[in-house]
Amino acid sequence: MTELNGTGTIAPLHTYDEAVDWINGLIPFGIRPGLERIMELMSLLGNPHQRLKFIHVAGTNGKGSTCAFLTSVLLQAGYDVGTFTSPYITKFTNRFQYNGEDIPEETLLKLANRLHPLVTDMASTSQGSPTMFEVSTALALLYYAEECYPDVVVWETGLGGRMDVTNIVTPVVSVITNIGMDHTDVLGDTIEAIAGEKAGIIKPGVPVVTCVTQPEAVKVIQEKAHQLRSTVYLSGEQFSYHRLNSDENGQSFHFTGPFRELDVRIRMQGIHQIDNAACALMVLELLRQYMAFMLDDRDIALGLEHAFWAGRFEKVVDEPRIVLDGAHNPEGAESLAKSIIDVYPHNKLNLMMGMLANKHHEAYLQHILPLVDTLILTEPDFRRKMDAAELLQIVERVRPAIAKQDLEIIVEPDWAKALDLLKSRTEAEDLGVVSGTLYLIADVRAALLHQTDSEKGW
Numbered sequence: 432m433t434e435l436n437g438t439g440t441i442a443p444l445h446t447y448d449e450a451v452d453w454i455n456g457l458i459p460f461g462i463r464p465g466l467e468r469i470m471e472l473m474s475l476l477g478n479p480h481q482r483l484k485f486i487h488v489a490g491t492n493g494k495g496s497t498c499a500f501l502t503s504v505l506l507q508a509g510y511d512v513g514t515f516t517s518p519y520i521t522k523f524t525n526r527f528q529y530n531g532e533d534i535p536e537e538t539l540l541k542l543a544n545r546l547h548p549l550v551t552d553m554a555s556t557s558q559g560s561p562t563m564f565e566v567s568t569a570l571a572l573l574y575y576a577e578e579c580y581p582d583v584v585v586w587e588t589g590l591g592g593r594m595d596v597t598n599i600v601t602p603v604v605s606v607i608t609n610i611g612m613d614h615t616d617v618l619g620d621t622i623e624a625i626a627g628e629k630a631g632i633i634k635p636g637v638p639v640v641t642c643v644t645q646p647e648a649v650k651v652i653q654e655k656a657h658q659l660r661s662t663v664y665l666s667g668e669q670f671s672y673h674r675l676n677s678d679e680n681g682q683s684f685h686f687t688g689p690f691r692e693l694d695v696r697i698r699m700q701g702i703h704q705i706d707n708a709a710c711a712l713m714v715l716e717l718l719r720q721y722m723a724f725m726l727d728d729r730d731i732a733l734g735l736e737h738a739f740w741a742g743r744f745e746k747v748v749d750e751p752r753i754v755l756d757g758a759h760n761p762e763g764a765e766s767l768a769k770s771i772i773d774v775y776p777h778n779k780l781n782l783m784m785g786m787l788a789n790k791h792h793e794a795y796l797q798h799i800l801p802l803v804d805t806l807i808l809t810e811p812d813f814r815r816k817m818d819a820a821e822l823l824q825i826v827e828r829v830r831p832a833i834a835k836q837d838l839e840i841i842v843e844p845d846w847a848k849a850l851d852l853l854k855s856r857t858e859a860e861d862l863g864v865v866s867g868t869l870y871l872i873a874d875v876r877a878a879l880l881h882q883t884d885s886e887k888g889w
Contacts, residue, residue, distance in 0.1 A: 464594030479576030490608025504734030593631020
């Protein structure tokens with residue numbers, strides 16, 4: 432039987448693998464900020480995004496965890512929830528979730544076949560081909576608007592905000608988790624410039640919730656919101672929170688908002704996760720207070736406590752203790768260092784790290800290297816990896832000022848062999864940590880948990 436793609440023409444893609452290969456084959460078109468191509472695609476498809484409710488989440492770190500908190504509570508409260516995130520840890524379908532489940536492979540194939548002729552046609556115009564992320568975003572919008580109809584979509588930006596393709600939507604609430612020095616080649620090399628890009632998701636009259644702390648970033652966000660007559664809910668002003676206690680099983684905090692106070696518990700570790708949970712809780716309070724969402728206290732408490740986000744300060748093995756964390760920029764490294772000290776007392780700290788070539792690795796090392804006893808430098812299995820030998824040069828440059836005198840450094844480019852070294856060197860009282868790009872975290876996690884279908888990617 433001849434397979435059609437929904438437009439009456441023969442479907443060019445025949446399997447899920449072919450569909451994913453086609454979408455990933457658009458990666459060489461790179462990151463091309465701008466909304467022209469996604470707007471054109473949406474127009475050709477009847478603007479499906481205009482039929483959906485979104486919570487739009489931007490920020491340097493913590494976007495995925497904040498999305499996980501929001502999704503978990505809304506599901507617990509009985510809502511149907513779409514969750515669009517990137518990068519993915521295990522499988523390409525992870526990025527398109529509905530009620531906590533990945534998009535079915537056959538649905539992804541069907542939607543890819545709908546998009547294929549449109550993308551091919553656009554590639555021959557002056558606009559050029561849509562990028563991998565643009566096609567993924569279009570696929571997500573089709574999935575939610577025409578296949579599963581969620582009550583709300585938790586919608587994570589890809590890069591920045593203002594010119595990010597996810598910014599085609601008008602949400603019910605905008606969220607900016609924090610601002611840090613990342614993707615400076617695209618977003619600018621000052622906190623103000625990066626804040627300006629993130630603040631680009633603010634829409635006229637749509638409230639914005641933020642845990643941003645730098646005064647210069649706060650000023651940018653408040654000025655943008657004022658221009659658009661949007662109300663800002665800023666951590667430390669309109670809402671506040673403080674940690675009550677923590678242990679290896681989680682942590683609790685007291686939240687004071689404009690409407691009420693709550694004590695809540697989360698299982699996700701690291702003090703930075705309290706920032707993310709508090710940000711999510713403020714969003715939920717707005718949905719409850721102003722947008723008629725039925726969110727009772729029990730559902731909020733259970734949803735926050737059960738939220739989980741893979742590869743973010745996640746202990747995956749007990750013997751030896753190995754923690755995975757996708758910290759890949761200075762702010763992430765600072766949070767990781769604080770969390771290690773806070774949560775896991777240890778004798779020796781053995782750190783395995785692998786990075787991409789476009790990051791602020793010196794500033795990253797400033798935060799984490801002072802804690803490390805054995806450093807294993809490796810390479811992620813990814814086209815934009817940084818060579819371990821190159822990473823060693825950066826380590827040697829900063830080492831004299833900040834590292835322990837007896838720091839041992841091992842260079843092992845093969846990540847699987849590096850992981851074996853980490854496991855063999857981490858004794859009962861020690862802590863092993865794998866950190867750096869999520870492309871490395873994805874492979875290591877799959878290996879430690881014996882997962883066979885890991886695809887990983889952006």
